Amino acid sequence: MPLSEVRRKAQPPNFSQVEFRNALGMFATGVTIVTARTPEGQLVGLTANSFNSVSLAPPLVLWSLARAAASMSAFSTGSHYAINILGADQKALARRFATRGVDRFADVQFVEGVGGAPLLAGAAATFECFNRSRYEEGDHVIFVGEVERCTHRAGASPLLFHGGKFYTEHPL
Numbered sequence: 001m002p003l004s005e006v007r008r009k010a011q012p013p014n015f016s017q018v019e020f021r022n023a024l025g026m027f028a029t030g031v032t033i034v035t036a037r038t039p040e041g042q043l044v045g046l047t048a049n050s051f052n053s054v055s056l057a058p059p060l061v062l063w064s065l066a067r068a069a070a071s072m073s074a075f076s077t078g079s080h081y082a083i084n085i086l087g088a089d090q091k092a093l094a095r096r097f098a099t100r101g102v103d104r105f106a107d108v109q110f111v112e113g114v115g116g117a118p119l120l121a122g123a124a125a126t127f128e129c130f131n132r133s134r135y136e137e138g139d140h141v142i143f144v145g146e147v148e149r150c151t152h153r154a155g156a157s158p159l160l161f162h163g164g165k166f167y168t169e170h171p172l
């Protein structure tokens with residue numbers, strides 16, 4: 001292809017936002033709650049399924065946060081956060097941490113991880129991350145975390161999310 005024909009810009013989408021969301025919803029994921037503690041001691045946390053692994057050496061993971069999120073300033077300025085992979089029995093927590101105007105941490109048991117980030121009791125796995133880098137893309141910011149510590153509960157069943165609904169694991 002001659003250089004003059006190389007497209008340097010994507011064409012505008014030929015699909016609606018609803019169609020895009022529905023197509024994305026075909027990708028089944030686990031569910032996480034990403035948590036942190038601000039320098040003032042305030043606990044922050046939200047439900048996120050944009051989590052993914054990036055690199056084994058060094059150990060890197062990523063997740064993305066909507067620019068409009070209330071927790072944006074806490075996560076963009078803090079040195080550490082924790083990613084809690086939810087267990088199958090933590091659906092109520094997943095809903096609560098996606099709801100505004102409620103006390104998300106009420107009666108939630110946790111221990112403090114690196115930088116004070118809450119490690120939620122009953123999580124299937126936890127990743128304690130140094131807030132390594134951030135990339136602004138579209139209406140989200142991609143966070144890359146360098147994992148300083150991680151734990152998991154061997155044999156735990158994870159909570160799953162697909163097509164806008166929560167599921168529990170059913171091995172084929």
Ligand SMILES: Cc1cc2nc3c(=O)[nH]c(=O)nc-3n(C[C@H](O)[C@H](O)[C@H](O)COP(=O)(O)O)c2cc1C
Nearest residue numbers: 046047048049050064065066069070071097098099
């Ligand atoms: C299953 C599920 C997955 C979600 N994943 C994300 C995500 O990856 N990133 C994000 O910014 N919001 C995600 N949300 C929405 C946030 O949890 C929700 O907007 C929350 O209120 C944001 O909290 P904040 O505004 O206090 O920061 C998800 C919600 C649900 C139910």
